[in-house]
Amino acid sequence: MSFEALAMPQAPVVNPDVDESVDTDLTWKVVVWNDPVNLFDYVIWVLRELFGHSKEKAEKLTSQIHHEGRAIVNDGPREQAEMDCYRLHRHGLWATLEK
Amino acid sequence: MTDLFVPTADGIRITLPEGLVGFLKDVPTALDHVGANDADPAAGRFHVAIYPEDDEANDEYWRWMEGELDQSRAADRSAFGIVLDSAADGVVVSTAEAHGILRVLVEIRLALAARLGVEVESDYAGLDHTDAIVLDTLAELQLLLLTAMQS
Numbered sequence: 001m002s003f004e005a006l007a008m009p010q011a012p013v014v015n016p017d018v019d020e021s022v023d024t025d026l027t028w029k030v031v032v033w034n035d036p037v038n039l040f041d042y043v044i045w046v047l048r049e050l051f052g053h054s055k056e057k058a059e060k061l062t063s064q065i066h067h068e069g070r071a072i073v074n075d076g077p078r079e080q081a082e083m084d085c086y087r088l089h090r091h092g093l094w095a096t097l098e099k
Numbered sequence: 100m101t102d103l104f105v106p107t108a109d110g111i112r113i114t115l116p117e118g119l120v121g122f123l124k125d126v127p128t129a130l131d132h133v134g135a136n137d138a139d140p141a142a143g144r145f146h147v148a149i150y151p152e153d154d155e156a157n158d159e160y161w162r163w164m165e166g167e168l169d170q171s172r173a174a175d176r177s178a179f180g181i182v183l184d185s186a187a188d189g190v191v192v193s194t195a196e197a198h199g200i201l202r203v204l205v206e207i208r209l210a211l212a213a214r215l216g217v218e219v220e221s222d223y224a225g226l227d228h229t230d231a232i233v234l235d236t237l238a239e240l241q242l243l244l245l246t247a248m249q250s
Binding site: 035036037038039041042045082085086089090091092094095096097 | 144145147148149150151160164167168171172201202205206208209212213217218219220222223238241242245248249
């Protein structure tokens with residue numbers, strides 16, 4: 001018996017059934033909004049703790065939230081962005097998602 | 100109030116005056132019903148529409164996440180209550196427990212502020228003196244604990 005005979009038969013190549021209407025824009029922005037209650041230092045700490053931002057970046061984002069009303073603190077695929085939102089809500093921050 | 104939260108090798112040592120313990124013991128009870136009633140001004144603050152322009156996606160998100168969020172908040176409050184039972188004598192909590200205590204302090208301040216009608220910073224000026232002291236005390240506790248956690 002030749003080695004060729006032992007080889008696995010080649011399966012026909014079939015194009016996967018892909019729904020072309022599925023949203024392929026995978027990046028979602030995680031937005032934190034200003035609120036009059038959460039403390040500046042606390043927001044900085046949360047952003048560093050949850051996203052590993054540097055002190056400088058967390059301070060800059062927190063300042064942006066305070067002065068401009070909102071800041072994009074992270075982005076990523078929808079599932080990750082939703083989890084980010086969950087963690088921010090768990091820490092009492094006002095967070096939403098947008099494309 | 101500077102020595103209420105002291106960093107140690109094992110975490111944070113918490114020692115609170117009995118009066119403060121009594122005040123804080125009411126906190127988990129005050130939070131028990133947050134979100135259960137739409138008429139509660141704090142409900143919206145604890146149930147943020149993460150897709151502000153897509154009700155269907157928002158409902159779907161909360162269908163999956165609400166139970167988990169409620170459960171984790173309840174666990175924080177329960178741990179908070181246990182720590183308070185020993186806080187007058189002094190108790191050492193782990194870093195993870197300290198995080199949970201901080202989250203509860205944040206939650207109660209958010210809930211109280213919402214119930215007192217604080218929507219913008221200038222609303223603080225119109226608060227009753229006692230209400231303002233309560234919010235300030237909670238803020239000070241947050242900052243003291245945060246400082247100890249970062250030491």
